[in-house]
Amino acid sequence: MPAKQVLIVEDERPIREMIAFGLKRAGFEVREAEDCRSARAALADTRPDLVLVDWMLPDMSGLELTRALKRDRETRELPVIMLTARAEEGDKVAGLEGGADDYVTKPFSPRELLARINAVLRRSTPTGGDELIEFEGLVLDQGSHRVTVGPRTVGLGPTEYRMLEFFMTHPERVYTRDQLLDRIWGGNVYVEERTIDVHIRRLRKALEEFGYDRFVQTVRGSGYRFSARTV
Amino acid sequence: MPAKQVLIVEDERPIREMIAFGLKRAGFEVREAEDCRSARAALADTRPDLVLVDWMLPDMSGLELTRALKRDRETRELPVIMLTARAEEGDKVAGLEGGADDYVTKPFSPRELLARINAVLRRSTPTGGDELIEFEGLVLDQGSHRVTVGPRTVGLGPTEYRMLEFFMTHPERVYTRDQLLDRIWGGNVYVEERTIDVHIRRLRKALEEFGYDRFVQTVRGSGYRFSARTV
DNA sequence: CCAGCTTGTCACGAATCTGCAACACAGTAC
DNA sequence: GTACTGTGTTGCAGATTCGTGACAAGCTGG
Missing domain, CATH: 1.10.10.10 (Winged helix-like DNA-binding domain superfamily/Winged helix DNA-binding domain)
Structure with missing residues (x-):
């Protein structure tokens, strides 16, 4: 069975690399992007099984990216987990209402992140579309x-x-x-x-x-x- | 669309009633239980669309209830959200690994709870009419x-x-x-x-x-x- | 407590796949 | 043509992978 591929969209390089490291260790294939532009590029040529999106991104807020992903028919089914440093309730709600399947509040531990990723992947429907x-x-x-x-x-x-x-x-x-x-x-x-x-x-x-x-x-x-x- | 029914399993009456009040206002039908025993009784004669389970319960931990629900084929598909006062990571992980579909950390606001309930309900498989x-x-x-x-x-x-x-x-x-x-x-x-x-x-x-x-x-x-x- | 059913493991044989080596054949350089 | 390199083809032994029956432990309802 092929390894699950995760796309990480996060502008702060240390955090991104730490996450990538953890996921790779857990057997995931990892693709990285530092802003929405490169995220779109990455989505154009590969089809990840899950996307991790940081709330704060330089060019466009992660929330908007998430909304955009959920609006597009191609990516609607793609599970999205939001990473956010803000613990305020308003944002949490916005994250979920924007269509994210889950979100994780920084700081988080690799274990928690993994548990959530697995939970989301488990319930994500296998692409009903034709391959x-x-x-x-x-x-x-x-x-x-x-x-x-x-x-x-x-x-x-x-x-x-x-x-x-x-x-x-x-x-x-x-x-x-x-x-x-x-x-x-x-x-x-x-x-x-x-x-x-x-x-x-x-x-x-x-x-x-x-x-x-x-x-x-x-x-x-x-x-x-x-x-x-x-x- | 008929009102969604939510079962609240929470031993502290004030909290339970506050939640119930908030959910009813949001258009949910609410059923309450104060421990696992009464939760089981409630599940026996109604079939809620979602269960809110408090982590700490007098007779059995909420985690165990969740596990039990997920083990039983009758209730396996029933979405469960855990309520927990403990914010420690270990518990979060245990909650998700126990099979809960999501969890909310106390204290939480009604808005956040609602958002999560809606998120979980949204992804729970809508039984497409004909079975x-x-x-x-x-x-x-x-x-x-x-x-x-x-x-x-x-x-x-x-x-x-x-x-x-x-x-x-x-x-x-x-x-x-x-x-x-x-x-x-x-x-x-x-x-x-x-x-x-x-x-x-x-x-x-x-x-x-x-x-x-x-x-x-x-x-x-x-x-x-x-x-x-x-x- | 027993009887009956269900479930997870194991062990063994059967079916199939895999990689290699050996030989046959084709293409190229001289 | 001859020598040499690269590719096609085949058979086979060892390795994987599956199918299957047996069995013990767990659970349930008397």
Whole structure:
């Protein structure tokens, strides 16, 4: 199961880094932003599972960011936890009414933060939306881990699935065996590079009967590439 | 929309009445209890939409009441907010880990309490009217906690029912054993992951005689999935 | 207190996957 | 053509992962 990704939006670097450190230790993947602008940038290319927003931010108040997130259909379901130094009631209420799913008052301990993050994540609904990627009829569903062509299902083993998932989310680009090992197997395993070839072969074989093996292309001397362009 | 009903469990009468007054003014229907015993009595004949539990109660700690509520499948979904005078972190964490959906630290203002109640109610799943879910003849009734196929009833134990309920409300998606434990058992229990397998087996066995065991699918290396698509 | 049901663990075998090595084949440089 | 490098293919043994029956402990309602 993939690690949950948390986006931290906090302008004070020491605090941000401390939080990031704690979350990483707890097994989260962490993305950092120091203001709303960079937060939006981060949201544009990754899709975190939860956002931690500081109340006070240089360009726009965290509350406004939260409101904006909750207003946008794309991010409406994204859980938000607000960090606030102000303990005054008025703000607490505003935070919750702004749509934050929870808030934590500074100073807080890592344990408390973690407990709240887990509580919020636990109740957050898994994206009901589709997670489909398609290339000319070849459909990969990241939610159900299924690859289909029309009504039929492509039979893939776990590694083949992960491989195809990686390829379909990173098409049109050559990856060396080394890079593939890194991205698909995860950084710290020692596996022969040639093993990639074997799995490529297995993937191709599975796709063959549907005519999609041509998408998995060899770039001699470099590595492999996934592309719908048969060149 | 009918008025939401809130059960207040608090032994100190002045506080209890103040809260009750504030909630009634805000349009809630209020039920009061001064200890766990009377809380249980109240729960037996009404079904509130939310419970406010004081941390310190004469007969049993509020935390234990919360735990008990979250353990019982009847009341598992019932949102709980804890009231606590202790602001120490350890307790906060214990409160959340005990399964409370939120907590409020005394002293609090009616406005803050209201905001939190609304926040919790907002995210508590609105039972979408009809309580029947069906997949190709397999009918699950969330109201009566029964599963039927035509005129016949599928014999399920409590855990199997909860499991099937979760699956049928979250179909077409792979869940790791970890996630299933979290969502079906409730976050804070330590149970072996392989126990899932055993319950899957029991669930399949129960569905087998009706031919629906094929809906419970293994995704090797990842977890399990419920899907009406057999392919 | 007992009987019956439910639940969490374990152990074992079955099914499947994985990585490697070995060999076959293709492309390239000379 | 020959030598050499890079890739395709295959079989297999070891490692994982799952399915399954058995069992003890806990709980519930007599």
